[in-house]
Amino acid sequence: MSGAWWLTVGAHSVLVVGYAWIAAILFIGNTNAKQWRANPLATATFLIFASCGLGHGLHVYHAFEEMLGLHSSSTVAARLAMSDPLLVIWSVVTAAVALWYLALRGRLHLVSAGAPLCADLADRAERAAAMRGPIDAAIDRAQAALEQGDGEAALVALDEALRASRDTIGDLMGHDRGMKIRAGDLRRRTSA
């Protein structure tokens, strides 16, 4: 028997930790948002990760069962099955996918929040698009007033443009439900 089963066991161990972590995030999210009954997709997602994590844990347990003085035949069988190159490669790929999913944990609240958050996001996206119009219109008015030499009207229009800009920024940057901004989330594309 080759030592390739170690790779499979390593990948399965990563999967156990990764899936348990994801399941914990979903458990906390579903509980806080009271979504266990209202959001069956979130409940099913938690069950998938919890049961898959347990399953991978059992594979690892079988590979080391002998060390506990239990069924050596079971350990030999588990290690041999895990040394299949196809399973070795696939397990490593699966572990990589789990790590990728875990890297997106900041977005996992979307699974728990479900439909209400989707509706809120759609509403905000529409509102943000609609709010660019008043800023541009106020700037145009200020420019026109300046061209006519009407400084007072230009100042009023400028104040309107500033107010509209701040409203838009405030609305988009607000710490609303599930959209907390963390360090490094927002980086300027160009220097200010």
Next chain:
Amino acid sequence: MVMLAAAGLDADALATQPPLWWVGFALSTITAISFLAIGWRLASSLRGSGHIRRNPLALATGAIFISCGGGHLIHSIQMLYLYATASSVGLAARVHYMDWHLWLVDGFTAIAGILYWAQRRRFPGMVRGAALYEDLRERKQDALELNDTVVQNLNAARLSLRAGDLDGAREGLSAARQRGEM
């Protein structure tokens, strides 16, 4: 086969036992089919939305299901190796899957997979929600740039206007309008 024989296991000995590995095979196969179907359905929703690259959560969810489903499919195929050749891996897989603990957990996984599949009409909504989230993150970047460019230039124009510098005010307004259109 030598390792297994040393451990008291061989194909002949296994043949005398009830074929309980079929339970493990059935559960693993049900899980594989449901997971692969979910992965395929999610991928279809994602392709339909036209934002595969901009929706990492939906993409990763699909990849999780495909990778897990593929793993279960490999376990099932391993158990069928013996029908094609005298494979020690095939025998080992059958022995491995005669454990009732594994049946229990795989049973839960299969049920969870079926429950998830039953929610498939919600997949497009989930894909859309994740895409909107990415869209909103992008908009927050825009808001930051709006502050850096438009608001700063408007403030500069306002100060110039208050100081009676009309050229400076025009310049600030033009810059705000131009940067806002970027």
